[in-house]
Structures are given as structure tokens and as C-alpha cells.
Amino acid sequence: MVDLGLRRIDAWPVEPLAKACRTRGEEALTEHLDERTWQVAIFGTFDVENYGDLLFPIIAEAELARRLGSVELHRFSYHGKSRPEWPYGVTSLTELPRVAAGLDGVLIGGGFLIRFDKVVAHGYGPASADIHHPTGYWLTPALIALQHGIPVMWNAPGMHCNNIPDWARPLLTMALEQSPYVRVRDALTRDTLAALTRQAEIEVLPDTAFGLPRLIDEQRPSAEFIRLREHAGLTGPYIVIHAIHVVESFVKLFEDHAEAFQDYQFLVVPIGPVLGDDPSVIAGRLPRAVTLSFWPEPLLMAELLSQAQAVIGHSYHLAITALAFGVPVFCSADLATGKYTALAGFDSLHALPDVATVDPQWFIARVGKTRPSPAALAAADRLVEHWDRVAAIIRQGKTSSQPVLGAFLQHLPTLLEAAAEGREPVPAESPASPVVPEPDIISPAQNVMAQELAQQQRIVQLSQQLALSDARMRELQNSNSFRVTAPLRSIARGIRNLTANKNRQC
Incomplete structure (x- = not known):
């Protein structure tokens, strides 16, 4: 190691x-x-x-x-x-x-x-x-x-x-x-x-x-990008297609209306190979489709997307990269769900339509790299x-x-034990101060620091109690305490096992 x-x-x-x-x-x-x-x-x-x-x-x-x-x-x-x-x-x-x-x-x-x-x-x-x-x-x-x-x-x-x-x-x-x-x-x-x-x-x-x-100069293509285009045979305007099955229905539009897209090449690329992206899913069905023999490094991939005339796919960052460079996006994701809601306000992002009813001219009219939208420029700012x-x-x-985290860790075993036993934890209390002779002079700065620490600890204690009270209320509403507290029991067992292992090693 x-x-x-x-x-x-x-x-x-x-x-x-x-x-x-x-x-x-x-x-x-x-x-x-x-x-x-x-x-x-x-x-x-x-x-x-x-x-x-x-x-x-x-x-x-x-x-x-x-x-x-x-x-x-x-x-x-x-x-x-x-x-x-x-x-x-x-x-x-x-x-x-x-x-x-x-x-x-x-x-x-x-x-x-x-x-x-x-x-x-x-x-x-x-x-x-x-x-x-x-x-x-x-x-x-x-x-x-x-x-x-x-x-x-x-x-x-x-x-x-x-x-x-x-x-x-x-x-x-x-x-x-x-x-x-x-x-x-x-x-x-x-x-x-x-x-x-x-x-x-x-x-x-x-x-x-x-x-x-801010990292890629569109006006001065990198040497790597120029070499890639030459090697792949990307000689004219191209459309990037995410190598994923959810865009397969849109591929049918290109198959049925090949003449409408004769001015464009199709570059099929995997955006997330770890998630199963594979060019073979769709590349064989596209006229003049281009695939790469390697997966580009991130900045080279970004440059490929930045110079496209359109991108089609499901990937969140495929869409963001295109939007940042003024490239129109045709997205197969539900823009009303989860993380994709953040992209719904960009006017150059289009929900992938029902290809059974769409006119290919609808697509062609929206293809073409332009200036980034005001929303994309505002995001960059x-x-x-x-x-x-x-x-x-x-x-x-x-x-x-550090003091607040220390106080929390000190109280954590109590939280876990109480949850494992299905009861409310005993509220955390500040430790009693030992009786010591009062110093002759008390620094105001020391008083302020002590007050701040006490306030921080009290905030932590109240936050813990509120979070646990909420959890207990949900447990009662569900009438299934065992299911709700099972993860906490697992944590408690894990901590006990870890402690036991450390004791054996000592």
C-alpha cells in the first residue's frame, strides 16, 4: 500500500x-x-x-x-x-x-x-x-x-x-x-x-x-479534438447520440426519413459505460453512424459535445454540456421528475417527442449550434x-x-442504544462543572468563548432531540417499530463489533 x-x-x-x-x-x-x-x-x-x-x-x-x-x-x-x-x-x-x-x-x-x-x-x-x-x-x-x-x-x-x-x-x-x-x-x-x-x-x-x-476554447479546437475528428471520419456537421436503448425509438425517425438528415453524420458515444451504455445498441441502425474505438477523456468528450449540432440522449451531463455551449438537446428523461427538474427551464432543451407523430422537419428546425441561452449564461455567472x-x-x-462534533459523538451511543430499544433517548445535558476556586480575573474573551461553546452544544442537543422525535412519530404512525428501528440496531451491532475487534487487537 x-x-x-x-x-x-x-x-x-x-x-x-x-x-x-x-x-x-x-x-x-x-x-x-x-x-x-x-x-x-x-x-x-x-x-x-x-x-x-x-x-x-x-x-x-x-x-x-x-x-x-x-x-x-x-x-x-x-x-x-x-x-x-x-x-x-x-x-x-x-x-x-x-x-x-x-x-x-x-x-x-x-x-x-x-x-x-x-x-x-x-x-x-x-x-x-x-x-x-x-x-x-x-x-x-x-x-x-x-x-x-x-x-x-x-x-x-x-x-x-x-x-x-x-x-x-x-x-x-x-x-x-x-x-x-x-x-x-x-x-x-x-x-x-x-x-x-x-x-x-x-x-x-x-x-x-x-x-x-471557461475550460474549453470553442474558437481554438484542441489538437486532440482535431486528431479525433480526422481519425473517426467526422468531416462535416454531426449529431451526438447517447448510446443507450431509451433513444431507440428516435432512431426509427432517422431510419424512416433518412433523406431529411443526409447533411448530418451521427456520432454514437457511451456517456456512462459503467451504467451499461453500449454503441452496439443503436449504431447498426443509423445511416453513416460513427463510433469511437476508445472512450474519450472528460474534457475531450466535452469538446466533442460542444461542437455538435445537436445531442440526443438521457444523460444529465450530456444535456448540461450541450446547453452550456449552445447546442440543442433532445432529452429522453422526464423533466418533471427528480434531478431533471433543474433543466426544465432551458428553452433549447426539448423533451424527446413521440416519434410516431412527429414531423422530421420539427427536429431539423431545432438542430444547429447557436449562442448559449440566457439561462445557461446566467448559470455560468x-x-x-x-x-x-x-x-x-x-x-x-x-x-x-470540532467541539460540536465532539459533543455529538459523545452522545451518539445514547442515541443508538435508545433507538435499538425502541424508546426516547435521555436528553443530553451539559456536564456539571467541578467546584474549583474562582480565579482572581476572568477574561471577557474566555466568557464569550465558553458561552459560544455552550450555545453550540445546546443547538446540537436540540437538533438531535427534534430529529429523533420526528423519527419516533413516524414509527408510531406506521405501527411497525421493528422495521423502522432495524437499521439502527444494525448500526449499534456494528459499533459493538468494531469496539470488540479493537479491544482484541489491543
């Missing part, structure tokens, strides 16, 4: 990605850049072949480097990855406990990250059974960072038609309330999380992929403010979350 101890953190290789992004897009800001190298971690599923997931670290590194100067971005996922087999280095989450204290900031997400179901992707799970799936790659890292006083910033992650189980509510509430900056990518996610707490300020932020035009704020929080340094 590679030694990733704190003495080695400065020795991790710095990839030239941020410099490359600056030369291909907007020039980097040079004012007020710090001479130090900032250690920033980002958490997500960067170890799977899914275009959208792989974008987030690239964007974060480029934007933070513009504002902070030298940034060492540590990408954490379940499994470690390295170049040249992967677009960038990824560190396994098994290493996080040993290196966390050396970080200056933590980014959670983005993407569909706030989830509790087990089927993230086929066969996908943690490298160690000690890491919970799937909160091990987003919620646990946030709590670990907060325990070290590291500022945690939620980088527009989201939910999608999923619920928060009762056992997770106190933990998620704690993480949200102690994070200095919480941004999510759609209103449904914001409303779900806001129901957990009145203390955390949770706001909607456009997905950070709307900032891709908001992201500039977002990265300014993130950089400012990192500069501010350590937070005051």
Missing part, C-alpha cells in the same frame, strides 16, 4: 491539468494568489466510467487554481486510480483517516451523491467492509473533515427520487449544520435537506458543469461567484466545528 501519511502529502504528484485548462480557456487571475500550496480534497465517484462524475474534479481544480494559485487537489473515491489508465489520480477512501488532518478544505460532490441505496452501479462498492456504502464516499468524509475543523463545502450535489432513512437523519443534520457552505443542484434536494434543519443555509446552485466554457466563495472559505482556515 502506498504511504500517504502527512509527511508525504506535499510529495503527491501535481498534474498539469489546471495549467492546461487555463491556456485553453479564460486566462487565470493573478492577483492576490497565495504562495503556499493548498491541500484540497474532493469526494465522489471518480473511480467509475461515467462522464459527469469525472468532470467535477477537473472543474474544481481549474477554478480553485485561478483563485488560490498552487492547489493540490486530492480526489477521493472507493478505489484508487492512476494515470495513464485513468484521466487523473484517485486516492482510495481507505487512506482518508491518515491524511485528513493535513487538508485545508473539502468539497462534497457534485452529482447524484446524496443517496442511501446500495445499487449505485453494478458491482460498485467500497474497497473495505469498514466503509459504509454509499455514505462512505460523501457523508462520512464530511464528518471526518468537520471533526478536524476543516471547512466542508457542498459542491452542488443532489438527490434523485430517493429518501433519507431515519438512522441517517441525525448524522446528515450534523454535517449540514456544521458545514460553512451548502449548495445543492436542484430545488427538490434543497427542500428535502431543509426539512432536517433550520440552522443550515441551503441554497440551489447550477451544476458546476455549466462552467465548462453564478458559478463564478460560487468558486469565489469556496476559495474565500478555504483561505479562512479551520472552523469551529
Whole structure:
């Protein structure tokens, strides 16, 4: 196993990605850049072949480097990855406990990250059974960072038609309330999380992929893009089609009216191979269809999408990339459901119609790359403010979350035990102060600090009691206490087993 101890953190290789992004897009800001190298971690599923997931670290590194100067971005996922087999280095989450204290900031997400179901992707799970799936790659890292006083910033992650189980509510509430900056990518996610707490300020932020035009210069195609077009035979205007079965009905439109599309080539690409995308599903049925012999790295994929005349598919980040560059989108997803509701207001995004009744001229009339819509430009502008704020929080340094997290962990066994036994926990109380001689002089600053700590602890206690009371009420309404508390009993057993194992090792 590679030694990733704190003495080695400065020795991790710095990839030239941020410099490359600056030369291909907007020039980097040079004012007020710090001479130090900032250690920033980002958490997500960067170890799977899914275009959208792989974008987030690239964007974060480029934007933070513009504002902070030298940034060492540590990408954490379940499994470690390295170049040249992967677009960038990824560190396994098994290493996080040993290196966390050396970080200056933590980014959670983005993407569909706030989830509790087990089927993230086929066969996908943690490298160690000690890491919970799937909160091990987003919620646990946030709590670990907060325990070290590291500022945690939620980088527009989201939910999608999923619920928060009762056992997770106190933990998620704690993480949200102690994070200095919480941004999510759609209103449904914001409303779900806001129901957990009145203390955390949770706001909607456009997905950070709307900032891709700051990394890719449309007027100066990259050498990799030029070579790809030549090698693939993309000699004219092309339409990108997501290699997924849900667009198959639309393929029939091209089959039945091939003459209407003779001016366009079709490029069939997998957006998320890990999710089962496969060009063979539709490519054989399309006239002059082009497929690639490799899966493009994220920025090259983004450039391919940015130069298309239209894109057709189901992928969230396929749609966002196209919208960011003024490419019309024909989307097979339900824009009234879950995460896709965030895209419903873009006028260049069209719901995939019923091809049995659509006129092919309807499609042709909407094809053609133009200037990004006002909504897409506004999203990009908001992201500039977002990265300014993130950089400012990192500069501010350590937070005051450690005492509150300590108080929460101290009370956690009581919560678990009470839940496992199906009863209300005894309210947490501040420990009695020992009788000591009163000092001659009491510093006003010390009084203020003590009051602030007591207030923080009381807020935590009240939040815990409210969350658990809500859970108990749902249990009574369902009249099935065993089902509701089963996960909590499992957690309690897991903690007891972990403690027993540690005792045997001592």
C-alpha cells in the first residue's frame, strides 16, 4: 500500500491539468494568489466510467487554481486510480483517516451523491467492509473533515427520487449544520435537506458543469479534438447520440426519413459505460453512424459535445454540456421528475417527442449550434461567484466545528442504544462543572468563548432531540417499530463489533 501519511502529502504528484485548462480557456487571475500550496480534497465517484462524475474534479481544480494559485487537489473515491489508465489520480477512501488532518478544505460532490441505496452501479462498492456504502464516499468524509475543523463545502450535489432513512437523519443534520457552505443542484434536494434543519443555509446552485466554457476554447479546437475528428471520419456537421436503448425509438425517425438528415453524420458515444451504455445498441441502425474505438477523456468528450449540432440522449451531463455551449438537446428523461427538474427551464432543451407523430422537419428546425441561452449564461455567472466563495472559505482556515462534533459523538451511543430499544433517548445535558476556586480575573474573551461553546452544544442537543422525535412519530404512525428501528440496531451491532475487534487487537 502506498504511504500517504502527512509527511508525504506535499510529495503527491501535481498534474498539469489546471495549467492546461487555463491556456485553453479564460486566462487565470493573478492577483492576490497565495504562495503556499493548498491541500484540497474532493469526494465522489471518480473511480467509475461515467462522464459527469469525472468532470467535477477537473472543474474544481481549474477554478480553485485561478483563485488560490498552487492547489493540490486530492480526489477521493472507493478505489484508487492512476494515470495513464485513468484521466487523473484517485486516492482510495481507505487512506482518508491518515491524511485528513493535513487538508485545508473539502468539497462534497457534485452529482447524484446524496443517496442511501446500495445499487449505485453494478458491482460498485467500497474497497473495505469498514466503509459504509454509499455514505462512505460523501457523508462520512464530511464528518471526518468537520471533526478536524476543516471547512466542508457542498459542491452542488443532489438527490434523485430517493429518501433519507431515519438512522441517517441525525448524522446528515450534523454535517449540514456544521458545514460553512451548502449548495445543492436542484430545488427538490434543497427542500428535502431543509426539512432536517433550520440552522443550515441551503441554497440551489447550477451544476458546476455549466462552467465548462471557461475550460474549453470553442474558437481554438484542441489538437486532440482535431486528431479525433480526422481519425473517426467526422468531416462535416454531426449529431451526438447517447448510446443507450431509451433513444431507440428516435432512431426509427432517422431510419424512416433518412433523406431529411443526409447533411448530418451521427456520432454514437457511451456517456456512462459503467451504467451499461453500449454503441452496439443503436449504431447498426443509423445511416453513416460513427463510433469511437476508445472512450474519450472528460474534457475531450466535452469538446466533442460542444461542437455538435445537436445531442440526443438521457444523460444529465450530456444535456448540461450541450446547453452550456449552445447546442440543442433532445432529452429522453422526464423533466418533471427528480434531478431533471433543474433543466426544465432551458428553452433549447426539448423533451424527446413521440416519434410516431412527429414531423422530421420539427427536429431539423431545432438542430444547429447557436449562442448559449440566457439561462445557461446566467448559470455560468453564478458559478463564478460560487468558486469565489469556496476559495474565500478555504483561505479562512479551520472552523469551529470540532467541539460540536465532539459533543455529538459523545452522545451518539445514547442515541443508538435508545433507538435499538425502541424508546426516547435521555436528553443530553451539559456536564456539571467541578467546584474549583474562582480565579482572581476572568477574561471577557474566555466568557464569550465558553458561552459560544455552550450555545453550540445546546443547538446540537436540540437538533438531535427534534430529529429523533420526528423519527419516533413516524414509527408510531406506521405501527411497525421493528422495521423502522432495524437499521439502527444494525448500526449499534456494528459499533459493538468494531469496539470488540479493537479491544482484541489491543
